[in-house]
Amino acid sequence: MKSSDIIEKLIEASKQYVYVDLSKWIKANEELLSAATKEQDEIAIATAYFFIGEAEYWQSKLDSALEYFYKVLTMSKELKDMELEGKCCNMIGSIHCKRSNESIAIDYFHQSIHCLKEIKNYSALSSTYMNMASVYINLEQYEKALACYKTADYYDDLESKEHGSQADAELNQLIFHINYALLYEKLQDYEKATEYLDNLHTYPNNELLQSVQQYTNVAYAKVTYQRLKQLHKNTTNLIVYSEFLSLVEVILYYSKNILYNADVIHDYLDILDYLIDISAFCYIEEMLHLLEYTAKECHSNTITIMVYQRKLSYYESLGDARKMESLYDDYFQLLQKRHQEMDRIYQSNLLSHIKIEEDALIQQSKDAQVKELEQRSSYDSLTGLANRNFLNLYGENQLREARQNNVPLGVIVLDVDEFKSYNDTYGHIVGDYCLMQVATSIRENSGNAFAARFGGDEFVLISYNAEEEKLINLAKSIQEDVANKQLPTVETMVQSNITLSIGYYYSVPNKEKCLNDFIRNADKALYRAKDEGKGHIVSY
Template sequence: MEFIEYGSEIRKRLDAVHNNCGRNPEKMEQECQELEHLARKMQDDKLMGFVAFYRGQNAYLTNQMGDLFRYCLEGMEYQEKAEQWEYIVLSYNLLGITSVNQGNALFAIDYYLSGLNLCEEHNLLTDAYILNMNIGALYMRFGAYEAAHQYLDRSLKLIMQDKNKERYYNDITVLYISLANCEMHRDNISGVNYYLKKVLSECYEYIDNQIKIYVKTFQVQSYEKEEKYEQRDRLIEELTQEFPKIQINMDLYEDFYNFAQYLLTIKKYDDFEIIMHKLEEPIDQSKLIRQQMQFIQLQMDYYDAIGEEEKFNEAAKKNYKLVSRLEEEDAMTMRSIIKMRTDLELNKKQSKKMELENKKLQKQSETDSLTGMANRFYLNRYAEKIFQHCYVNKTMLGMEILDIDYFKQYNDNYGHQAGDNCIKMVAEAIKSLEKYGHIFTARYGGDEFVIIYDGYGKEEMEQFAKELKEKIIQANLKHEYSQTAKIVTVSQGICYDIPDDKQKIWDYLYSADKILYHVKKQSRNDYGIGHCDHML
């Protein structure tokens, strides 16, 4: 963005804002206040748009996500008047990334597509690369690797048109690794090695330390894929020495989180602790409730794996307290969406092709790719809706949580493919209950599932639980490593009640989880049922 029409004093302040963004927030804000004072005095929309954009950018880089929405939305009003289309596109991108981090994939795709429409309308093709890259990443999140590859490849072609762009080597490295990740999930090792070779030969000496760490975390998993365990372990050791030295922002947080999750699955507990300790500060600073909950849930998996019951329970309580804060975060996001649509999008055209892609992604965002069941995102939406329905109509609401007995042992000994097949078998048995009507089923995550019963009594819910238990037993899926039976079984916790004004839907989920915990402590391969205790 050119500002040659301004005097040297203003241009000096503009440069100071740009240079201190994300590096020295206090100095940047001091310069922004001076520029804002001048801009208001001059009634200058262009300067106001600049100030708001960099405040939003700084909020993103320093993980202050609440401020990000405010500054981006403020800025767009000025930027549209000043025709600063590039700033609006980049703001759409930041809002999209933040929406993904908040668990709102539908909002994210809406932001990304709005940005792409502006790029097309104002011929900002080089700025479209980042939006295509992030849409590709969103498709990868939902396991749609063919579609992801198309967007990532489109992004690669666009970025290569401008090799002088700031952070060119960092961005093209992320693209190469993302494409390599697609190839890995398509079991194309030669494709993985092709993109890794391009990173190491073309980019590696020019990229930031954080991006180098990102490359190495992917290399570890490529060694795993090729069963090169010695190289894998050496690189893990190298990473755990380097990881504490880098500054982490939210751009690559999810990739590093996934790496920590991978270390846990291969039982590299000491290395896992090092990575998690480094991730704790940025996730706390981000104020992203869903990611904080995700982080705590991974800690709980770790405590469960090493038998730290007291720490597991402490983490579970902390996780439960975060649930109530989700409503405030969701309300803020919704207000932002409504304002943006009202101010900027009412008269914008939407291309037919992008609308179809949006619908496709909406379906994928609500569906678990392995089982075809509703996923956690859709479960959250449905659960709130059915809770209100039962509250208004004074009808019974039942919530069941179940998981597969000794699934970790099954997965570790029979392999991930067999583990996936086991999950799919249990999912099909659970989905068979939907034939009775007013029963909703979802995969909660891992080997955990949720069933919601609308309007059924205790005896009927018990009958459904027995039917499901027997159906899974009749499948007779071998499980030699179970301490309950030599076949796959499940444990079930069910709570029921007529909702009142003292309860929330999460009270039902929490109560069902406690009942499940009691069942597993007593015997497993069984079910428990009880009232929802809103005093929990």
């Protein structure tokens, strides 16, 4: 059924404000949904939901965006609209990529490509391959990312030859140059990265250049920092980094449009990490202020958690224990809220993913698919230990049981001493091998205790009916086993020892205490253990 002229005009109005005026874009989407609902136009309703999901995505409201896109995905399949289905799968894949769910993201991207190739939508295909490159960048598979960019470039060229305007083609080329520059920065080819950025100035269209100025500034800052870091190894002299800091000043000055801020949020976090690395304190404070404002405007707990992590790192570098202690409670409360939000959307995400896998793997039984998904959702793929989701489910159950039986529950939190330095020095492959070895020691020495990877190099053990002596012996046995593991490095083949810092807490849980209280107290003990030096075991 053809949509009415009113609906068509509202769709065009929404497209007109995309990435240009956020408030007008949101209002246009609301008007489109209202009109489509009134006319009972299912395709227009699905389109309105898609536009609303896009607006939420570009504000980094990922949970809300995901709900809209899953709704659109169901509708597009019922309507047999392959274009909308393909674009929707692309956006869902992008959200999972931002959440570091790379395997799920790749599934959705392949589904998107299948739909869009069927209808020869080259523009949307180019977008999907661009987003797929982000997955491979997350996985540090940069050659695959480069191949995705080249494929995206190819489909964009096809689109511009058949349908695209000259302005669209030029804008896409600008974006490709910026992405190539950032990718070559990851490949540590700074000469090539700088060449791509310098080529941007050859474009005669000043208005187009201005539209991507924020992205260009960020790319120049990241490439400049890495180039200077390569030239001046192990220095924190701010004079050396003056060129980079000038670019940071420009970024901070022009970062007034909240839509842009949300769009480049992960690049801003990288730049904040660089500033912390060289102790550029005045810029750190400004960047933190910008990021906190962005998180507040986006209503994004995800961004706020990432900002809190950087603030903790910053306060640690300052040696400000008081500020760390104050922030830690807010950080854990937000983590708990985030986990509750994730639990709320977990079922809908899982069911939607099962449906995608059923279509792709029709010969396999539904029971086998569900079992595979349960395994994936409960265990960490690198270490084979339980993941945080499983930890929450198991830990809360143990907490209730300990409360009912009036017996103590013990929690141990441990991490690898100086893991970031180890990882940066010897590379992620050796770092991953280190974590697997630690996980093996935990598995072989944990006995009846439940063990999980909490995140990064941090692990959590839960012991039911725990006594202090039992917790200390458990911690020592893991610590000693890890210390006996000799890990050769890739570059030097020199044997390297690993040490663990460990904090623990045990108590009979009362009604006021939740699992996060136990983990938080053990984690605070861990931080005191680190203050005492490597390889210490400290109680709360």
